[in-house]
Amino acid sequence: MGGAALHKESIQEAIIHLKNSGVRITPQRHAIIEYLIESQSHPTADEIYKALEGKFPNMSVATVYNNLRALREVGMVKELTFGDSSSRFDYVTSDHYHIICEKCGRMTDFHYDGLNSIHALVEKETGYSVTNHRMEVYGVCPSCKETKLL
Structure with missing residues (x-):
């Protein structure tokens, strides 16, 4: 299975996990999940915001943080802190x-x-x-x- 197909499958699994957890799937939440899975770059909330602001001009950085918190609460995202002031976010695929x-x-x-x-x-x-x-x-x-x- 190619990278794009694998990412699409991961996104679908994430959506199913959210539905099963009772978390609403908004367009912004879907886009954040998609970005985390496809970028694999451990982005900050600001980096996610900048990557998606063209698609969602009314979205704020607070919206990104709120969505990341919701994803963290259902075990889909880990917040990584490394001693600097900014947290990075990692989509949870497996122990790594x-x-x-x-x-x-x-x-x-x-x-x-x-x-x-x-x-x-x-x-x-x-x-x-x-x-x-x-x-x-x-x-x-x-x-x-x-x-x-x-």
């Missing part, structure tokens, strides 16, 4: 982690199944019930290495 370029800020997803066993280990060692975890890796992306921004 992020590597972030220290030079340009680019963020790339990666998968590593080996971390799944850590939940059981941590629970056994600490007595906690693990509900979530987050891992970030930092480095220099190929583009910055190529342009010698080291």
